Amino acid sequence: MNDKSEVLKIALxxxxxxxxxxxxxxxxxxxxxxxxxxxxxxxxxxxxxxVTVLFQRVADISSKIEEGSADLGIVGLDRFEEFRIDDxxxxxVAKDLDYSNCKLVIAVPQGWIDVSxxxxxSDLALEFKHTGRELRVATKYPRLTSKFFYQNGINYFKTxxxxxxxxxxxxxxxxxxxxxxxxxxxxxxxxxxxxxxxGTIIESQACLIASANSLDNEPHKLDSARKFIARIxxxxxxxxxxxxxxxxxxxxxxxxxxxxxxSVTINGFQGPRVSRIFTINGNSTYSLAIVLKRKDxxxxxxxxxxxxxxxxxxxxxxxxxxGESNLFTKLMNNITGKK
Amino acid sequence: xxxxxxxxxxxxxxxxxxxxxxxxxxxLAEFLESCEFEQIDLPLLEETDLLLKKSGGTxxxxxxxxxxxxxxxxxxxxxxxxxxxxxxxxxDIDPSAATKIFYYGQIFRYSFxxxxxxxxxxQVGCEFIGALPQTSxxxxxxxxxxxxNLFLKDCSIRIGxxxxxNQILDELNLSNRLKFFISEHLNILKEGDSGINKLxxxxxxxxxxxxxxxxxxxxxxxxxxxLQSYLTNMGMYNLGVRTIxxxxxxxxxxxxxxxxxxxxxxxxxxxxxxxxxTGDYKEVLNYLSNNCSTKVAETIKDLSNLIGxxxxxxxxxxxxxxxxxxxxxxxxxxVFQITSEYGDEDIIVSQGGRYDDLISVLGxxxxxxxxxxxxxxxxxxxxISELGR
Numbered sequence: 174m175n176d177k178s179e180v181l182k183i184a185l186x187x188x189x190x191x192x193x194x195x196x197x198x199x200x201x202x203x204x205x206x207x208x209x210x211x212x213x214x215x216x217x218x219x220x221x222x223x224v225t226v227l228f229q230r231v232a233d234i235s236s237k238i239e240e241g242s243a244d245l246g247i248v249g250l251d252r253f254e255e256f257r258i259d260d261x262x263x264x265x266v267a268k269d270l271d272y273s274n275c276k277l278v279i280a281v282p283q284g285w286i287d288v289s290x291x292x293x294x295s296d297l298a299l300e301f302k303h304t305g306r307e308l309r310v311a312t313k314y315p316r317l318t319s320k321f322f323y324q325n326g327i328n329y330f331k332t333x334x335x336x337x338x339x340x341x342x343x344x345x346x347x348x349x350x351x352x353x354x355x356x357x358x359x360x361x362x363x364x365x366x367x368x369x370x371x372g373t374i375i376e377s378q379a380c381l382i383a384s385a386n387s388l389d390n391e392p393h394k395l396d397s398a399r400k401f402i403a404r405i406x407x408x409x410x411x412x413x414x415x416x417x418x419x420x421x422x423x424x425x426x427x428x429x430x431x432x433x434x435x436s437v438t439i440n441g442f443q444g445p446r447v448s449r450i451f452t453i454n455g456n457s458t459y460s461l462a463i464v465l466k467r468k469d470x471x472x473x474x475x476x477x478x479x480x481x482x483x484x485x486x487x488x489x490x491x492x493x494x495x496g497e498s499n500l501f502t503k504l505m506n507n508i509t510g511k512k
Numbered sequence: 513x514x515x516x517x518x519x520x521x522x523x524x525x526x527x528x529x530x531x532x533x534x535x536x537x538x539x540l541a542e543f544l545e546s547c548e549f550e551q552i553d554l555p556l557l558e559e560t561d562l563l564l565k566k567s568g569g570t571x572x573x574x575x576x577x578x579x580x581x582x583x584x585x586x587x588x589x590x591x592x593x594x595x596x597x598x599x600x601x602x603x604d605i606d607p608s609a610a611t612k613i614f615y616y617g618q619i620f621r622y623s624f625x626x627x628x629x630x631x632x633x634x635q636v637g638c639e640f641i642g643a644l645p646q647t648s649x650x651x652x653x654x655x656x657x658x659x660x661n662l663f664l665k666d667c668s669i670r671i672g673x674x675x676x677x678n679q680i681l682d683e684l685n686l687s688n689r690l691k692f693f694i695s696e697h698l699n700i701l702k703e704g705d706s707g708i709n710k711l712x713x714x715x716x717x718x719x720x721x722x723x724x725x726x727x728x729x730x731x732x733x734x735x736x737x738x739l740q741s742y743l744t745n746m747g748m749y750n751l752g753v754r755t756i757x758x759x760x761x762x763x764x765x766x767x768x769x770x771x772x773x774x775x776x777x778x779x780x781x782x783x784x785x786x787x788x789x790t791g792d793y794k795e796v797l798n799y800l801s802n803n804c805s806t807k808v809a810e811t812i813k814d815l816s817n818l819i820g821x822x823x824x825x826x827x828x829x830x831x832x833x834x835x836x837x838x839x840x841x842x843x844x845x846x847v848f849q850i851t852s853e854y855g856d857e858d859i860i861v862s863q864g865g866r867y868d869d870l871i872s873v874l875g876x877x878x879x880x881x882x883x884x885x886x887x888x889x890x891x892x893x894x895x896i897s898e899l900g901r
Binding site: 259260281282283284285286287290292293296297299300306319320323328329331343344346348349350364365366 | 570626692718753762
């Protein structure tokens with residue numbers, strides 16, 4: 174097991190909407206996936222050595238990570254939560270890769286005008302029980318469904334596993350209601366179903382998962398994992414940051430910096446970078462630059478106008494790398510914690 | 513081999529502890545035999561439907577269910593009573609003759625925690641089928657107390673009665689739905705003010721009560737119009753397995769407010785007072801007979817007589833708790849728990865109750881057969897008795 178050439182195995186979705194979305198995501202993170210042909214199930218990452226990409230069906234990725242036959246994987250949080258083993262080997266490193274967003278919802282026939290909330294469903298389940306029927310729920314997610322129903326005090330129901338054509342099952346009489354993934358709700362509407370108001374079981378997006386056992390004590394794999402994770406993190410962080418540059422009239426660099434620091438409470442990472450502008454008109458003007466989170470941008474630009482800043486320019490960095498990768502630290506903590 | 517540890521909530525028991533457990537089990541089995549209970553051995557696995565559809569309730573969320581290699585949905589038993597009744601019906605015993613049965617073995621109850629709670633238990637228990645309460649209630653209570661006393665002194669017994677709350681609800685002049693709603697959620701009501709608030713919110717959401725004086729009027733006007741358009745277009749709508757009639761009835765019932773929020777809350781407050789009035793049985797019985805109707809008072813009198821019959825038993829406290837037994841949906845009359853102190857905690861070492869409808873429900877016949885039973889939790893008994901040594 175301690176072979177030095179041990180390569181990091183990353184499982185990626187080979188089917189469905191997540192296939193292309195994941196390739197795009199990794200490309201944006203600076204790691205294009207090279208795959209010989211669409212029929213080949215192995216690939217590599219451009220710019221990152223010692224890594225093999227395994228293309229796996231979305232439904233299988235969680236179990237590959239759980240059994241340790243892949244070290245890292247990208248999969249929908251919904252699938253991971255459905256297939257995970259409590260206190261098992263697989264764990265989530267980042268649950269918000271910010272693509273493939275969708276919701277797992279409970280939907281009932283549109284004609285059920287008397288049912289709009291979970292409490293109606295709970296009431297209805299009892300009514301069914303008293304008339305000798307069961308509330309049948311068709312779903313690809315029997316575990317998440319049962320857990321959610323129990324948590325909402327619904328104990329009289331039966332899940333019916335169905336891997337396709339879920340939406341038509343109430344119409345065809347196979348089930349009474351369904352629990353399925355939706356992003357826009359169009360498919361539900363087209364099949365005369367409506368979601369329950371407080372019946373969202375999980376809000377899902379692509380997430381990064383890892384296998385504790387297969388990475389433990391594998392320095393070569395961990396080294397590649399650190400690089401892989403740091404690039405993803407750099408891209409994700411970059412999406413959240415802005416670089417703001419602006420000009421301020423001041424006597425010298427200290428004055429410029431103080432004017433800014435004394436009136437603007439948000440100071441970027443450490444404070445502004447100040448550099449002198451050699452102006453044509455001979456004014457004493459300095460250019461300042463800071464890096465900000467998206468949420469602070471409006472407040473800061475307002476503040477800047479108040480202190481007389483001009484030429485405010487906002488840029489988006491492609492990546493923001495911290496000295497240490499927070500996600501990698503989280504990975505290591507989890508591996509240690511599982512022992 | 514990844515891990516040599518047992519599964520979460522399961523335990524390996526070694527040496528003297530295993531021996532003690534076996535000896536305790538034998539003592540209880542012999543004791544029950546001396547009380548003329550006949551032994552029955554039952555399968556660990558049953559069809560999920562038997563356990564779920566007929567008994568169900570909150571136990572459903574705790575079952576270990578899976579598909580066997582033949583494709584059948586089966587479960588590890590989470591309790592014995594359903595199996596006993598199934599076996600009783602299967603054996604074709606004359607239901608009019610009283611039958612006394614005892615059993616022992618493991619039961620399994622999953623819990624959604626991190627394995628802090630045990631998920632496997634050993635029970636020894638018995639059922640008394642076909643005898644009227646007058647003869648069987650006392651006998652079962654005495655059996656439970658005497659058996660517990662083989663290992664533990666200073667136990668307390670907590671007694672409840674499903675009928676008392678049901679009768680009180682009947683007399684409150686509530687709609688059937690509201691009555692049903694309250695009785696299903698007594699555990700929430702028990703939380704006190706926060707529980708009352710929670711129930712109020714739920715009932716509002718369900719349309720069981722109204723928060724405005726003219727709620728009924730405006731709501732029904734809206735509903736009338738909605739229903740009109742619904743009926744016109746119903747050909748377009750998918751109804752699944754429900755009929756138009758069902759949907760319409762439930763929809764309109766949502767608008768029939770049998771109570772305003774204020775009167776609902778005061779009903780809940782009164783009920784809360786009744787169910788939370790736990791403690792010494794004399795005080796509770798006194799309180800109840802002063803605060804309830806004559807019909808309820810009769811049931812209370814029965815309960816009072818029953819308690820009189822067990823006063824001679826070696827028991828520290830006799831308490832009454834009317835909220836007992838709500839997690840088991842098939843209980844109908846007497847319910848009880850025997851508890852023992854373990855540090856600061858009261859641990860339940862034995863519990864049971866009457867289930868007069870279960871046999872007719874499982875047997876699909878109209879004939880109601882009186883029955884009751886209880887089981888000891890052997891693990892709890894052993895844990896506490898070992899502490900005393």
